[in-house]
Amino acid sequence: MFEGKQLEEVKAGQERYQAAVDKSLARSPERKARFTTTGGIPLERLYTPEDVECLDYAKDIGFPGEYPYTRGVQPTMYRGRLWTMRQYAGFATAEASNERYRYLLSQGTTGLSVAFDLPTQIGFDSDHAMAQGEVGKVGVAIDSLADMEVLFGGIPLDKVSTSMTINAPAAVLLAMYIAVAEKNGVASDALTGTIQNDILKEYIARGTYIFPPKPSMRLITDIFDFCSASVPKWNTISISGYHIREAGSTAIQEVAFTLADGIAYVEAAIAKGQDPNIFGKRLSFFFNAHNDFIEEVSKFRAARKLWGRIMKERFGVTDKSAQMLRFHTQTAGSTLTAQQPENNIVRVAIQTMAAVMGGTQSLHTNSLDEALALPTDKSVRIALRTQQIVGFESGVANTVDPFAGSYAVESLTKQIEDGAWEYIKKIDDLGGMVSAIERGYPQQQIQDAAYEFQRSVESGDQIVVGVNKFQVEEDDSARQLLRVDPSVGEGQVAKLRKMKEGRDNVRVKATLDDIRAAAEGSGNLMPKILDAVRVYATEGEICGVLREVFGEYKENVVL
Amino acid sequence: MAEKKIRVVVAKPGLDGHDRGAKVIARAFRDAGMEVIYTGLRQTPEQIVETAIQEDADAIGLSVLSGAHEHYFKAIVALLNEKDASDIVVFGGGVIPEADIPTLLSVGAGAIFGPGTPTTDCIEWLKNAVAEKRG
Numbered sequence: 001m002f003e004g005k006q007l008e009e010v011k012a013g014q015e016r017y018q019a020a021v022d023k024s025l026a027r028s029p030e031r032k033a034r035f036t037t038t039g040g041i042p043l044e045r046l047y048t049p050e051d052v053e054c055l056d057y058a059k060d061i062g063f064p065g066e067y068p069y070t071r072g073v074q075p076t077m078y079r080g081r082l083w084t085m086r087q088y089a090g091f092a093t094a095e096a097s098n099e100r101y102r103y104l105l106s107q108g109t110t111g112l113s114v115a116f117d118l119p120t121q122i123g124f125d126s127d128h129a130m131a132q133g134e135v136g137k138v139g140v141a142i143d144s145l146a147d148m149e150v151l152f153g154g155i156p157l158d159k160v161s162t163s164m165t166i167n168a169p170a171a172v173l174l175a176m177y178i179a180v181a182e183k184n185g186v187a188s189d190a191l192t193g194t195i196q197n198d199i200l201k202e203y204i205a206r207g208t209y210i211f212p213p214k215p216s217m218r219l220i221t222d223i224f225d226f227c228s229a230s231v232p233k234w235n236t237i238s239i240s241g242y243h244i245r246e247a248g249s250t251a252i253q254e255v256a257f258t259l260a261d262g263i264a265y266v267e268a269a270i271a272k273g274q275d276p277n278i279f280g281k282r283l284s285f286f287f288n289a290h291n292d293f294i295e296e297v298s299k300f301r302a303a304r305k306l307w308g309r310i311m312k313e314r315f316g317v318t319d320k321s322a323q324m325l326r327f328h329t330q331t332a333g334s335t336l337t338a339q340q341p342e343n344n345i346v347r348v349a350i351q352t353m354a355a356v357m358g359g360t361q362s363l364h365t366n367s368l369d370e371a372l373a374l375p376t377d378k379s380v381r382i383a384l385r386t387q388q389i390v391g392f393e394s395g396v397a398n399t400v401d402p403f404a405g406s407y408a409v410e411s412l413t414k415q416i417e418d419g420a421w422e423y424i425k426k427i428d429d430l431g432g433m434v435s436a437i438e439r440g441y442p443q444q445q446i447q448d449a450a451y452e453f454q455r456s457v458e459s460g461d462q463i464v465v466g467v468n469k470f471q472v473e474e475d476d477s478a479r480q481l482l483r484v485d486p487s488v489g490e491g492q493v494a495k496l497r498k499m500k501e502g503r504d505n506v507r508v509k510a511t512l513d514d515i516r517a518a519a520e521g522s523g524n525l526m527p528k529i530l531d532a533v534r535v536y537a538t539e540g541e542i543c544g545v546l547r548e549v550f551g552e553y554k555e556n557v558v559l
Numbered sequence: 560m561a562e563k564k565i566r567v568v569v570a571k572p573g574l575d576g577h578d579r580g581a582k583v584i585a586r587a588f589r590d591a592g593m594e595v596i597y598t599g600l601r602q603t604p605e606q607i608v609e610t611a612i613q614e615d616a617d618a619i620g621l622s623v624l625s626g627a628h629e630h631y632f633k634a635i636v637a638l639l640n641e642k643d644a645s646d647i648v649v650f651g652g653g654v655i656p657e658a659d660i661p662t663l664l665s666v667g668a669g670a671i672f673g674p675g676t677p678t679t680d681c682i683e684w685l686k687n688a689v690a691e692k693r694g
Contacts, residue, residue: 118574133630207576469676557599
């Protein structure tokens with residue numbers, strides 16, 4: 001990015017600077033023998049124009065809204081509209097969660113994000129043996145359309161966008177959402193929102209899989225196809241690095257494994273004859289915002305640039321919006337400490353800044369008490385206020401991509417891009433992501449990084465404030481935590497039983513038979529699932545039929 | 560005669576998919592010279608107890624981040640008692656509120672390690688607990 005004479009001056013300056021550094025080091029050494037990012041990328045003492053010599057502004061950085069999108073996906077970014085402040089929430093019953101959503105909307109949140117309990121995420125009804133003890137614990141329990149009607153009661157689905165963290169049974173929950181909207185007079189083509197629908201990272205890092213890879217990929221591509229025609233504004237997948245990072249990966253691995261998952265989905269849809277210029281527009285991504293500010297800002301920029309390149313060069317995509325990596329961000333749960341939890345507010349604020357400087361489209365900020373339990377109303381409000389302070393007071397949203405041109409950030413952006421590219425090539429060599437997962441490759445890489453990080457914390461090399469340094473004696477006994485009423489499970493089971501008595505069980509059986517026939521064949525499953533949820537077939541019944549036809553995934557345990 | 564190595568089952572009960580902690584502690588136990596059996600995800604209490612008995616384990620470490628800890632600790636301790644295997648030490652960790660720890664200890668957990676615990680603390684505790692049990 002710099003011309004010959006300028007670079008010569010920089011080189012001369014480097015010599016003077018090095019002499020000064022040597023003198024300084026002779027007097028006192030630096031804090032560490034070696035500085036790296038949290039993800040282990042070596043950090044130079046100083047970045048100068050020499051470090052960005054290899055970059056071509058037009059080719060590598062460019063303008064916001066233009067290929068390769070390094071500087072963002074929209075021309076005006078947050079000057080037009082701030083990111084969507086979307087708080088992930090859900091617990092206990094549909095009634096309790098509905099109340100929390102209305103509270104969040106009244107406090108200025110601009111999109112909903114539904115957390116489902118584990119039985120719902122794994123396709124078990126609340127009365128299943130595997131659901132015991134888990135109903136309503138980490139999210140809301142949804143068994144049928146009846147619960148979904150309560151969950152979204154009084155919320156205008158044509159105005160609010162909704163993100164649903166649902167993967168293996170995403171088709172069922174999306175169908176329920178469409179059916180609730182229908183009942184409220186909202187057509188499916190007016191719906192906006194996202195389903196996570198990213199099964200590959202469930203095998204890698206998150207664990208809520210049901211079916212083996214092949215039928216899972218079919219369900220996903222069925223959803224792509226169905227939504228292209230019927231729910232055109234819906235984000236059909238949120239390809240997620242968040243959980244990969246939470247499981248302990250480095251920043252480079254987060255980018256690499258997420259984009260490699262993305263490649264697998266694009267390839268699967270193309271193999272079904274779908275056009276990446278069309279379905280590509282509805283692919284969205286989800287990343288983690290960790291503590292290492294400079295590394296994180298660079299990571300988001302690198303991910304955007306890489307995906308643009310993959311879509312354009314690898315898949316020949318010409319539609320600009322199908323080349324763009326649009327992403328949601330959540331601050332890093334794994335960085336929150338149970339010790340002195342108020343300190344987490346500061347961590348979240350730093351992570352929020354990184355996500356915003358990285359150009360996120362939407363953001364969830366974690367609450368200070370999440371290393372202890374689900375968050376209280378008050379702690380959720382503080383988390384939301386953190387976003388609002390960054391958005392409305394800090395000024396960082398008032399100019400686009402302010403870190404562009406920083407020698408350090410541009411240099412790290414390039415390093416993360418190159419590092420991720422190496423991993424993607426390696427995964428290609430292994431036969432693609434599905435095959436890499438079956439061999440345990442990404443799982444092993446992530447575990448090694450997680451173990452390495454734990455060791456660096458225990459050796460004191462990595463300081464975690466309040467945990468391995470600056471500890472205090474604490475008395476937590478008076479702390480207010482959110483507690484899920486233990487009777488939620490029983491209540492939900494009773495509700496389910498009553499609903500089953502009141503519905504037309506003959507029609508339920510007929511629609512379930514249709515699903516079985518479609519699953520055994522190759523037609524699109526979405527219309528059949530929609531028919532079943534409309535007559536109140538339960539999630540567990542639908543997934544039960546699919547389990548019988550598709551079988552279940554067995555984890556490849558890697559240690 | 561060399562002392563018999565400690566055998567520990569590290570288990571993920573129920574539907575919770577957060578296995579970072581379980582895998583990190585399993586590796587730390589292994590690096591500390593123990594024999595570690597890691598169950599993988601989605602284990603029922605019956606499966607966990609069965610594994611522990613079959614593997615002749617000294618201890619079961621449960622990792623729960625889903626809020627369902629009370630249910631699983633109770634179920635597993637009850638099954639161990641039922642199968643005459645109550646000499647197997649049960650302990651655990653995860654996202655568990657401080658206020659719930661006394662309940663878990665009272666139903667038979669030997670120790671609960673919260674977020675931020677150094678693995679060395681768990682190793683030391685487990686060595687002592689097994690030594691005590693073996694007499």
